[in-house]
Amino acid sequence: xxxxxxxKIAIRERETRILELARxxxxxxxxxxxxxxxxxxxxxxxxxxxxxHFKCKEEIILALLVETMDIxxxxxxxxxxxxxxxxxxxxxxxxxxxxxxRLYPDHFRMEQIVRLDSIWDKTTEERRALVKSCQxxxxxxxxxxVRDGMAQGxxxxxxxxxxxxxxxxxWSMTEGAYSIIATSDAVTELGMSEPFxxxxxxxxxxxxxxxxKPLLEERDFHAEMEVLVRKIFPEEFAQLKQVW
Amino acid sequence: xxxxxxxKIAIRERETRILELARxxxxxxxxxxxxxxxxxxxxxxxxxxxxxHFKCKEEIILALLVETMDIxxxxxxxxxxxxxxxxxxxxxxxxxxxxxxRLYPDHFRMEQIVRLDSIWDKTTEERRALVKSCQxxxxxxxxxxVRDGMAQGxxxxxxxxxxxxxxxxxWSMTEGAYSIIATSDAVTELGMSEPFxxxxxxxxxxxxxxxxKPLLEERDFHAEMEVLVRKIFPEEFAQLKQVW
DNA sequence: ACGTTTTCTGACGATTTGTCAGAAAATGAG
DNA sequence: CTCATTTTCTGACAAATCGTCAGAAAACGT
Numbered sequence: 290x291x292x293x294x295x296x297k298i299a300i301r302e303r304e305t306r307i308l309e310l311a312r313x314x315x316x317x318x319x320x321x322x323x324x325x326x327x328x329x330x331x332x333x334x335x336x337x338x339x340x341x342h343f344k345c346k347e348e349i350i351l352a353l354l355v356e357t358m359d360i361x362x363x364x365x366x367x368x369x370x371x372x373x374x375x376x377x378x379x380x381x382x383x384x385x386x387x388x389x390x391r392l393y394p395d396h397f398r399m400e401q402i403v404r405l406d407s408i409w410d411k412t413t414e415e416r417r418a419l420v421k422s423c424q425x426x427x428x429x430x431x432x433x434x435v436r437d438g439m440a441q442g443x444x445x446x447x448x449x450x451x452x453x454x455x456x457x458x459x460w461s462m463t464e465g466a467y468s469i470i471a472t473s474d475a476v477t478e479l480g481m482s483e484p485f486x487x488x489x490x491x492x493x494x495x496x497x498x499x500x501x502k503p504l505l506e507e508r509d510f511h512a513e514m515e516v517l518v519r520k521i522f523p524e525e526f527a528q529l530k531q532v533w
Numbered sequence: 534x535x536x537x538x539x540x541k542i543a544i545r546e547r548e549t550r551i552l553e554l555a556r557x558x559x560x561x562x563x564x565x566x567x568x569x570x571x572x573x574x575x576x577x578x579x580x581x582x583x584x585x586h587f588k589c590k591e592e593i594i595l596a597l598l599v600e601t602m603d604i605x606x607x608x609x610x611x612x613x614x615x616x617x618x619x620x621x622x623x624x625x626x627x628x629x630x631x632x633x634x635r636l637y638p639d640h641f642r643m644e645q646i647v648r649l650d651s652i653w654d655k656t657t658e659e660r661r662a663l664v665k666s667c668q669x670x671x672x673x674x675x676x677x678x679v680r681d682g683m684a685q686g687x688x689x690x691x692x693x694x695x696x697x698x699x700x701x702x703x704w705s706m707t708e709g710a711y712s713i714i715a716t717s718d719a720v721t722e723l724g725m726s727e728p729f730x731x732x733x734x735x736x737x738x739x740x741x742x743x744x745x746k747p748l749l750e751e752r753d754f755h756a757e758m759e760v761l762v763r764k765i766f767p768e769e770f771a772q773l774k775q776v777w
Numbered sequence: 778a779c780g781t782t783t784t785c786t787g788a789c790g791a792t793t794t795g796t797c798a799g800a801a802a803a804t805g806a807g
Numbered sequence: 808c809t810c811a812t813t814t815t816c817t818g819a820c821a822a823a824t825c826g827t828c829a830g831a832a833a834a835c836g837t
Binding site: 318319321322398401404421425428432453454455456460461462463464469472473475476478479480481487488493494495496497 | 646648649669676706709710722726731740741
């Protein structure tokens with residue numbers, strides 16, 4: 290049971306190195322930008338060795354996706370645990386989402402690429418289950434806050450509208466916005482200066498549209514975000530001070 | 534100057550055939566699913582002939598993107614021309630967006646794939662300009678309606694919020710939602726049944742959040758959509774009757 | 778009918794992926 | 808330390824695909 294032989298350690302280290310290099314390549318050149326030959330030569334090993342770690346290219350990509358989604362899930366969990374009224378906690382989730390995108394743009398871009406490139410057929414069921422589970426956890430976290438808000442009478446959803454439908458709205462808006470920012474380089478040219486501020490505002494406006502108390506005019510959620518980011522994500526904030 | 538020689542006609546026809554086949558391949562297998570060899574053999578010509586039409590694979594993909602974006606732009610223009618109060622016209626744009634996604638899912642999926650795959654370096658500046666122009670026109674159309682709404686006093690944007698910021702919100706939400714539907718096969722498993730209805734509702738809620746008159750409770754915009762789709766997009770509606 | 782232009786072909790080199798038999802290295806027992 | 812066994816690594820190989828190009832074939836015009 291002793292897994293600590295020096296060789297095993299070296300192998301484990303190499304695996305993380307592989308993923309590091311792979312991520313950089315996928316980000317800069319998409320699926321086809323990832324060349325196993327380049328990775329191998331950069332690591333000073335042969336291509337066959339890479340195949341000892343991952344059965345195929347697609348498994349590498351999916352491993353990257355899992356890493357990525359895990360980071361966000363952890364950040365969501367931290368935000369959801371914050372002690373305050375539901376709307377502020379929801380705002381915290383928004384802060385987490387923005388921090389994630391800005392701190393780890395490579396991860397986010399990766400996620401987008403991987404979701405669309407049709408790599409899924411060749412991957413193992415096991416790893417795919419990991420992805421799905423992570424996604425469900427994220428949705429569950431946010432839906433839980435919405436249910437808290439309903440329980441406390443801060444928001445009442447119309448007939449036929451589920452908490453998940455509201456989550457879907459927030460998720461759509463942020464996911465879509467970050468995706469537009471990432472892909473269409475001309476966002477500012479299109480007249481959308483400061484897209485991140487717009488996203489923060491638009492999500493709050495959506496909650497206002499649902500009548501979620503307290504409304505934006507009753508409480509300064511934008512100032513609240515400043516507090517949240519420092520309290521919940523101190524180290525992350527430190528890294529991002531210049532752009533926040 | 535006579536371009537109607539039978540040979541030229543045959544060539545032009547073949548070009549559309551190429552794009553048809555290419556779209557099907559990209560949709561089902563992404564960038565790598567598109568094999569020039571398959572196209573050539575299916576058309577009964579050699580691979581070299583394909584290269585007489587397009588300089589490289591990437592140019593084929595970009596040609597597909599232009600086709601796609603043109604269809605949507607045309608639908609947006611039709612919706613924007615509708616004679617009614619601004620909020621109804623905006624609702625018409627939403628109807629157009631949904632119709633587009635549901636009528637031409639292949640086009641939409643294509644668009645997503647292409648935006649992310651890094652093909653842009655190899656393409657001609659000319660075709661890239663076409664894409665950009667189309668995008669700016671779409672944003673311009675919607676922003677125009679927002680300005681109309683402001684001019685008529687139906688909505689007042691807070692200080693520092695531009696009409697484009699509101700457009701960005703709507704665009705993000707719809708784009709993000711359709712993208713989630715398209716990529717994460719488990720939307721319904723995640724508790725989001727009837728995602729298209731949710732999108733319609735969420736966009737209206739966002740407008741409510743901005744205080745855009747008349748509000749959702751004052752006027753039944755969901756019923757309005759039924760009217761709009763029949764009036765503005767009669768043939769499109771006919772094709773989609775079963776799923777609408 | 779025939780010379781000229783356009784179009785088409787298919788073989789070629791280059792690149793990349795995944796495999797696998799044998800080489801090399803690590804491990805462990807005496 | 809030695810040697811047998813297990814694990815790991817290598818690099819050559821087959822297969823697929825992209826883009827090119829010289830020469831063949833077809834179309835065109837006179």
